[in-house]
Amino acid sequence: MxxxxxxxxxxxxxxxxxxxxxxxxxxxxxxxxxxxxxxxxxxxxxxxxxxxxxxxxxxxxxxxxxxxxxxxxxxxxxxxxxxxxxxxxxxxxxxxxxxxxxxxxxxxxxxxxxxxxxxxxxxxxxxxxxxxxxxxxxxxxxQQAVFVAGAKSPYRTLDDVLKADGFEFASTGVGAADFVNANLLIEILDFDGRVVTGFEGSDESELAVVRGDVDGQTGDLDSRIEAIEAGDEHPLLVIDTKRADVLPDVPALGELDLGQRERALAESLIDMSAFxxxxxxxxxxxxxxxxxxxxxxxxxxxxxxxxxxxxxxxxxxxxxxxxxxxxxxxxxxxxxxxxxxxxxxxxxxx
Structure with a gap:
C-alpha cells in the first residue's frame, strides 16, 4: 500500500x-x-x-x-x-x-x-x-473502478495481461472514465495495450467484452459486479488503495510493487477517482x-x-x-x- x-x-x-x-x-x-x-x-x-x-x-x-x-x-x-x-x-x-x-x-x-x-x-x-x-x-x-477481462478472452489474472501481446480495452469514448483509467493503467503497469473507442454507451461496450470482440475494460464496480458474478467477466484489478469488500481475492492498484514514478501516477489516479x-x-x-x-x-x-x-x-x-x-x-x-x-x-x- x-x-x-x-x-x-x-x-x-x-x-x-x-x-x-x-x-x-x-x-x-x-x-x-x-x-x-x-x-x-x-x-x-x-x-x-x-x-x-x-x-x-x-x-x-x-x-x-x-x-x-x-x-x-x-x-x-x-x-x-x-x-x-x-x-x-x-x-x-x-x-x-x-x-x-x-x-x-x-x-x-x-x-x-x-x-x-x-x-x-x-x-x-x-x-x-x-x-x-x-x-x-x-x-x-x-467510482471504485475495476479492471476486468471477458470470459471469452485468454486472460484470467493481472499477470496474464502484463504478458499480453496487445490487450484491447473497450471505451465509450475519449474523455470517458473507462478511457482515462485504461490509458493510465497501460502506462502505470507498462504492458502492451490499446484502447478501442466508439461504443455507444456502457451497455454496448460491456456487450463487446462479453462477446469477445475486445479483451476487457475498466468500469465502476457497482456496474460490473453482475457480469462478474455471472461469470461473464473476470476481475483483475481494483483501482483503489485497498481491495474491494466484494472482491477480496482481487488485488488493488495500491498494493502493487511499483516504481517511484508509477506509484505517483497511481496515487493521483486513485485520488481522482474520489470525484x-x-x-x-x-x-x-x-x-x-x-x-x-x-x-x-x-x-x-x-x-x-x-x-x-x-x-x-x-x-x-x-x-x-x-x-x-x-x-x-x-x-x-x-x-x-x-x-x-x-x-x-x-x-x-x-
Whole structure:
C-alpha cells in the first residue's frame, strides 16, 4: 500500500467517514450541508421543471442513479425533475452544453467525475471549460473502478495481461472514465495495450467484452459486479488503495510493487477517482439557488426511501458535499505535472 502524505491520508479518512454518514437515517441533521448554515429558501423552484441530464444512453449506472434521485429531489424542490439522456463524446457533449445553460439551477447533470476531471486536467480538445467553472452540488456515488477481462478472452489474472501481446480495452469514448483509467493503467503497469473507442454507451461496450470482440475494460464496480458474478467477466484489478469488500481475492492498484514514478501516477489516479459521480450545475449559479440545491440533494440522498431504492438496484450512495467537492477540485488542480502530461498523452492517442 502507498505511503501517502498526511493530507491525502486525512482526506481518505474523511471520505470514509462521510460514506458511513450517508447511510444513517438521521444524517440530515449532522452532515456538512446541514451544519454549515446551507439549505436556504427553495421557493424559487416551486412549480419549475428541472432537467437532470445523464451524459450517456439509458440503462447504465449514471442513468440508474439519476432516475433513483429525480423524484426525491423534485419533492425537496417543489419541482418536477425530469431525466434526459444526452449521449455523445464520451460524456463530454452534455457537459459542454451545460456550460451554456441559464444559471438558474433548472438544468443539472450527473457527471462522470473521473472522465471530466481527467480531460480538464489534460486540457483535452473538445472540453470548453475548466473544472472549477462548474457549480458543484454534491457527489452521490463513489467510482471504485475495476479492471476486468471477458470470459471469452485468454486472460484470467493481472499477470496474464502484463504478458499480453496487445490487450484491447473497450471505451465509450475519449474523455470517458473507462478511457482515462485504461490509458493510465497501460502506462502505470507498462504492458502492451490499446484502447478501442466508439461504443455507444456502457451497455454496448460491456456487450463487446462479453462477446469477445475486445479483451476487457475498466468500469465502476457497482456496474460490473453482475457480469462478474455471472461469470461473464473476470476481475483483475481494483483501482483503489485497498481491495474491494466484494472482491477480496482481487488485488488493488495500491498494493502493487511499483516504481517511484508509477506509484505517483497511481496515487493521483486513485485520488481522482474520489470525484465519483457528482451532480453539477452551470457556472455562475446564484448563492441562494446553489445553497438550496445542495441541501435539497443532501436531503434526497439521505432519505431512507431513496436509500432503500438504491440498495435494491445495487447502486450504493456515497455522499460528498458541494463544498467538499470544491476542495477536491482545488486538490486536483495541484496534481503533478507528470500526471497531467500522462493525461494529455492519453487524449492525444485517442
Amino acid at each position: 502507498f505511503d501517502r502524505k498526511p493530507t491525502r491520508a486525512a482526506f481518505s479518512a474523511l471520505l470514509g467517514a462521510i460514506a458511513l454518514m450517508s447511510t444513517a437515517c438521521d444524517a440530515v441533521g449532522t452532515s456538512t450541508e446541514a451544519s454549515a448554515g446551507g439549505g436556504g429558501d427553495c421557493s424559487m423552484f416551486e412549480g419549475e421543471t428541472v432537467t437532470l441530464v445523464v451524459p450517456y444512453s439509458p440503462g447504465g449506472g449514471y442513468d440508474s442513479y439519476a432516475r433513483i434521485i429525480a423524484p426525491h429531489l423534485g419533492k425537496e424542490l417543489g419541482s418536477e425533475v425530469v431525466v434526459e439522456n444526452e449521449d455523445g463524446a464520451g460524456g463530454l457533449l452534455a457537459m459542454n452544453n451545460l456550460m451554456a445553460a441559464t444559471p438558474d439551477g433548472t438544468e443539472l447533470a450527473i457527471m462522470n467525475g473521473v472522465g471530466v476531471a481527467g480531460g480538464a486536467l489534460a486540457g483535452a480538445e473538445g472540453i470548453r471549460f475548466a473544472l472549477d467553472d462548474l457549480s458543484m452540488i454534491g457527489r452521490v456515488a463513489e 465519483g459521480r457528482p451532480i453539477v450545475g452551470p457556472p455562475g449559479l446564484p448563492e441562494d439557488r446553489l445553497s438550496c440545491l445542495r441541501q435539497a440533494l443532501h436531503n434526497s440522498v439521505t432519505n431512507p426511501k431513496l436509500l432503500a431504492a438504491a440498495k435494491k438496484e445495487e447502486r450504493p450512495i456515497s455522499w460528498l458535499s458541494g463544498a467538499e467537492l470544491d476542495e477536491l477540485v482545488g486538490r486536483l488542480g495541484d496534481a503533478s505535472a507528470a500526471f497531467q502530461q500522462s493525461l494529455r498523452a492519453a487524449h492525444e492517442r485517442g
